Ligand SMILES: Nc1ncnc2c1ncn2[C@@H]1O[C@H](COP(=O)(O)OP(=O)(O)O)[C@@H](O)[C@H]1O
């Protein structure tokens with residue numbers, strides 16, 4: 360083999376710096392993949408835009424939630440969460456795929472930090488979500504959406520949406536590790552997302568549900584999150600509406616991150 | 630030892646790979662080769678026994694083991710959505726190379742594995758052989774002192790195979806300890822300083838290629854009987870020529886005789902055929918195949934070891 364002439368710029372392979380470097384590498388990997396597949400980009404951007412347009416024009420005439428002038432003002436925070444949840448379900452597919460193709464084996468035989476494979480994937484998801492949120496908000500603005508509570512609240516809303524996306528991504532990463540089969544992970548992801556979305560305040564006020572469903576919807580973390588986002592977008596946000604969402608997201612992350620990392624450590628291909 | 634439920638994938642393996650040598654792990658499908666590699670590569674915890682790499686126990690010091698090994702698994706594991714170059718750079722970064730070193734090393738390996746022309750294409754578009762070579766390149770990124778290659782030449786064309794053989798030879802000459810698995814005796818013969826034959830998770834023979842071949846008994850003379858020719862008569866005509874019993878194939882069309890010094894006996898074979906008037910449609914001298922090795926070795930050797938230790942990269 361040819362002798363190396365490059366300076367041996369080796370990295371110190373320990374500590375938080377090493378972890379961060381690994382997460383950055385894996386994040387880069389996932390973002391690269393995203394832009395490498397044109398159809399994936401096309402669909403991944405078309406889907407949120409379609410959600411905005413479909414829900415606004417198909418349901419906007421029928422649903423008139425109290426206290427908002429336009430349905431889009433009411434619906435956009437919910438559509439954000441819907442698009443983010445659908446996007447996150449892809450993480451389950453990707454992780455299951457990495458298991459099936461042996462990529463995870465390759466990573467596990469490297470001296471890299473174990474949790475970086477999952478953390479890098481979810482970080483890439485967060486970056487993608489930021490883009491998707493901007494895109495959806497742009498389209499919504501073109502058809503009449505407005506933030507009503509000022510720039511700070513709007514930014515807080517976006518940050519909260521990204522945070523909830525992170526929690527979703529970790530949940531689906533865990534699902535991918537458990538299910539292992541990419542196709543099942545995809546279907547399983549949708550099975551998990553759809554009931555949660557439809558039994559929440561995402562599209563219609565919970566008050567319109569039958570009594571028993573209202574009880575379910577009120578504890579549904581999606582309701583809690585969408586209500587918080589809505590408060591931040593529409594104005595009149597009291598901290599009491601945001602704390603429950605933060606508590607949910609924090610709680611979910613506190614459980615799923617260690618659980619998924621532990622699962623990852625124990626998982627092998629086959 | 631490694632069990633999967635009721636299957637004992639490995640049990641009774643006792644092997645040592647001296648530092649800087651190549652060990653060929655030879656065995657048919659399901660023998661336990663991949664399991665062996667995965668245990669040594671810290672991917673599977675052993676259920677019992679002890680496995681060390683450069684003196685590091687894989688069970689208690691997996692992190693340290695991962696810093697000295699390179700692994701190319703049985704199925705190429707590369708990211709299909711990244712280019713060949715990006716794959717190698719990523720592995721370099723995750724192995725502790727700085728940005729510049731990772732770039733430089735990627736180019737070096739793309740060149741060595743004959744992938745420079747395809748470096749900018751996503752690995753999805755690669756042929757099976759190219760993926761395989763990229764996978765091997767990935768295992769070499771960190772210049773590992775110990776290299777595990779699980780059936781590295783499966784799926785390679787002859788040129789790719791020769792190239793890889795040459796590369797493994799070079800690595801070994803530079804002091805890398807290599808454990809490679811293969812189903813081909815020829816490959817083990819060509820590359821390995823010593824060979825371990827594995828069957829049903831048990832070592833059934835070990836030694837140099839020469840020692841194994843001596844056990845197997847040299848070449849095989851195969852006579853394909855013409856239609857209407859009696860195979861027993863054919864075997865009788867060749868009596869005393871081989872080093873062991875002539876066997877007749879199950880479909881009663883072929884006679885196989887183990888012979889010591891292959892080509893030298895061909896004139897005698899021809900003479901006996903002419904004398905007897907028996908007709909053959911094909912006549913071949915074959916090196917012992919894996920089948921022959923197993924025929925000769927299964928059950929014969931091996932009081933299976935019960936100590937279950939694998940030591941890779943030990944000092945001699
Ligand atoms: N994850 C697993 N679960 C159950 N059985 C397994 C698993 N991995 C391997 N085996 C079994 O262990 C034995 C050895 O397999 P393997 O190591 O892959 O053999 P080889 O690589 O020599 O073909 C086989 O009987 C195989 O079916």
Ligand SMILES: [Mg+2]
Nearest residue numbers: 662663664703
């Ligand atoms: Mg195998």
